[in-house]
Amino acid sequence: MTARMIEVRGLNKWYDQFHVLKDIDLTVRDGEKYVICGPSGSGKSTLIRCINQLEHHQEGDIVVDGIAVEKKGRNQRAIRSRVGMVFQSFNLFPHMTVLDNCTLTPLLGLGMPKAEAEEIAMTHLTRVGIAEQALKFPLQLSGGQQQRVAIARALTMRPKIMLFDEPTSALDPEMIKEVLNVMVELAEGGMTMICVTHEMGFARQVADRVVFMDGGEIVESAPPDAFFDSPTYDRSAAFLSHIL
Amino acid sequence: MAPKVFVPSPDRPPPVDTSGPLVWIRRNLFRDVPNTLMTLLGAYIAVTFVTAVVDWALIDAVWQAESRRECLDLVGRSGACWPGVFVWFENLIYGLYPKDQVWRINTGFLLLVVWMVPLWMPRVVSKVAIGLSAVMLYPFLASYFFLGGEKGLVWTALIAAGLWGLIWVWATALTETLTGKSVGTWLIGRLGRSGADEATQMRIRRGAALALFVVSVLLVAPAEFVEVRTQFWGGLFLTLVISGIGITFSLPAGILLALGRRSKMPVVATLCTVFIELFRSVPLITILFMFNTMLPLFLPAGTEVNQLVRAIVAVCLFAAAYMAEIIRGGLQAIPSGQYEAATSLGLGYWQTTTQVVLPQALKIMIPAIVGNFIGLFKDTTLVSIIGLFDLMNMARAVGEDSNWLGLFIEPFFVVTLIYFVFCFAMSCYSMNLERKLSAGRERS
Ligand SMILES: Nc1ncnc2c1ncn2[C@@H]1O[C@H](COP(=O)(O)OP(=O)(O)OP(=O)(O)O)[C@@H](O)[C@H]1O
Ligand SMILES: [Mg+2]
Numbered sequence: 001m002t003a004r005m006i007e008v009r010g011l012n013k014w015y016d017q018f019h020v021l022k023d024i025d026l027t028v029r030d031g032e033k034y035v036i037c038g039p040s041g042s043g044k045s046t047l048i049r050c051i052n053q054l055e056h057h058q059e060g061d062i063v064v065d066g067i068a069v070e071k072k073g074r075n076q077r078a079i080r081s082r083v084g085m086v087f088q089s090f091n092l093f094p095h096m097t098v099l100d101n102c103t104l105t106p107l108l109g110l111g112m113p114k115a116e117a118e119e120i121a122m123t124h125l126t127r128v129g130i131a132e133q134a135l136k137f138p139l140q141l142s143g144g145q146q147q148r149v150a151i152a153r154a155l156t157m158r159p160k161i162m163l164f165d166e167p168t169s170a171l172d173p174e175m176i177k178e179v180l181n182v183m184v185e186l187a188e189g190g191m192t193m194i195c196v197t198h199e200m201g202f203a204r205q206v207a208d209r210v211v212f213m214d215g216g217e218i219v220e221s222a223p224p225d226a227f228f229d230s231p232t233y234d235r236s237a238a239f240l241s242h243i244l
Numbered sequence: 245m246a247p248k249v250f251v252p253s254p255d256r257p258p259p260v261d262t263s264g265p266l267v268w269i270r271r272n273l274f275r276d277v278p279n280t281l282m283t284l285l286g287a288y289i290a291v292t293f294v295t296a297v298v299d300w301a302l303i304d305a306v307w308q309a310e311s312r313r314e315c316l317d318l319v320g321r322s323g324a325c326w327p328g329v330f331v332w333f334e335n336l337i338y339g340l341y342p343k344d345q346v347w348r349i350n351t352g353f354l355l356l357v358v359w360m361v362p363l364w365m366p367r368v369v370s371k372v373a374i375g376l377s378a379v380m381l382y383p384f385l386a387s388y389f390f391l392g393g394e395k396g397l398v399w400t401a402l403i404a405a406g407l408w409g410l411i412w413v414w415a416t417a418l419t420e421t422l423t424g425k426s427v428g429t430w431l432i433g434r435l436g437r438s439g440a441d442e443a444t445q446m447r448i449r450r451g452a453a454l455a456l457f458v459v460s461v462l463l464v465a466p467a468e469f470v471e472v473r474t475q476f477w478g479g480l481f482l483t484l485v486i487s488g489i490g491i492t493f494s495l496p497a498g499i500l501l502a503l504g505r506r507s508k509m510p511v512v513a514t515l516c517t518v519f520i521e522l523f524r525s526v527p528l529i530t531i532l533f534m535f536n537t538m539l540p541l542f543l544p545a546g547t548e549v550n551q552l553v554r555a556i557v558a559v560c561l562f563a564a565a566y567m568a569e570i571i572r573g574g575l576q577a578i579p580s581g582q583y584e585a586a587t588s589l590g591l592g593y594w595q596t597t598t599q600v601v602l603p604q605a606l607k608i609m610i611p612a613i614v615g616n617f618i619g620l621f622k623d624t625t626l627v628s629i630i631g632l633f634d635l636m637n638m639a640r641a642v643g644e645d646s647n648w649l650g651l652f653i654e655p656f657f658v659v660t661l662i663y664f665v666f667c668f669a670m671s672c673y674s675m676n677l678e679r680k681l682s683a684g685r686e687r688s
Binding site (some may be wrong): 013052054077080081083084085087089091092093094095104105108142150154157 | 288510579581584585586587588589590591595599600603604607
């Protein structure tokens, strides 16, 4: 049995009075790919943001690669450095070149010398097929290219887990494809991944499990074939008929 | 069969009605009756104003006279009486600084220019370090030039540090321009120690820096300038000193206050907020007055705080509070996604702030920041209220001279021009900076 990369137990979170996440349990093992889907406002983003501590929860435990999240946030940086995150809106740093975006973590976070940092950055930029744009500024690239840079940038941190929050929903159809290709390749390379996405083709192709959330709860968690062909709950069936 | 020869078609001039200066004039200045009337009215006002000023300042002006009475006898009030300004000109610029020492002021400012020149040299890469050294080390050098007097051990070391900085800046500028290497790397190369391990190289760098410092001390130690007490400072010189210090202090202090106000630590946030709101809610004139009259009351009896220092402290605190709010505006414009991305990349608070947030925030705030600098520069005129003879107060003093009694307009006219030149230069620089920083970073 492979190691548990992420373990979420009895997670509860509130925004003031609003109960966003209710008793979430989730275990992701080394190398597993999870796809989370569900209607808007169901708490998908909140859940993955809790995992790398962009949001703080009130109840329950989160363990990332053997490190338990502490309420006081003392081991935040240790956890964040193991978890790469890709956002819907890319969030590249517009005042730096693509290359500088990607050398930031190696230089500052990992304390590498410049030459080595640039080498690592270029390796990952090549991997996502964007090496020749390295000296451009992010806003000079197309959306799909920006998102691929964002993936490369997250990879420079050498994360053990990658989180994706609707990485393709701000993109045009052709660009969706180029980003998904990069993600598929990453998955095939053995990366542990949690993707919030409604790209069901992608889910079928790479996911080990599809998790369906609604109203802050995990309604259903099943392998993709089972999930798509015979959803257990009416709610997931209705959702599927909606998006497929 | 030979291929046909391609003959490019000749260029045609653009159709007349779409471009050209005449068309532009017709379209924008004489489009229809109201438009034409506005143009003529505007031209009339501009011409009248300019000719009036030229008549007064140049054509009808008196250039040689012994007193204002003489001017009035010659042209009455229709022309400017410049001799009074000429006589006082040196005072307008240097205050009552001894004439034979004025070269020290000139040299002091020249040194600043020399210090900053490498910032505009294209191949120099250590611009941030050079800029920082100008802020941190130049003041020691300059204050000795301006103040002079006895220098104790500490003072000597500080002035030497200033000189050290200047030499370092130019050594860096030269090696980076000529060889593309930093001074240290170049020196190690010259010594043939490029292959040495890092510790040895570090020792060479430290040793060179120390040797340069010793040389600076030896150069500084014998220099002896007569003391010129700040009571004799005045005019443009004093204005530049006060506003220069205020401007250089306000930016870093404003950044820290703005960050503090947004801090998650309640004590820090409250302290910063209280400071900012306190100083922003009171006119500068009141603060100057308070510092001038009340500060001595709070200090232990017998400690004498120079009046100029009091004014500078007041200006600095006031400017920092204003700057803080401007910077905070810039910080708020940075989308939370930028913080989240930086945090999720494992960067800490200061790394995120200095690498991601501040560069973007400062860039969008350049017009506001420079606007604040310009405001501060002009606000220093208020120090006349506590009896300092800045440029403005000096101009007023001309009309109180018995020879030039009542001569106010002419010196104020000159002072206005001086203020305009400085403020407009800052404004142009800000526009230039904006253009330079935005080049290539946006989809055009
Ligand atoms: N900072 C916040 N303060 C208060 N409520 C919030 C906050 N952030 C999110 N919420 C609420 O929490 C709920 C879950 O939000 P979340 O962003 O996790 O949804 P989601 O499943 O990712 O939706 P989408 O598919 O639209 O991205 C929503 O109802 C949202 O309104
Ligand atoms: Mg979401």
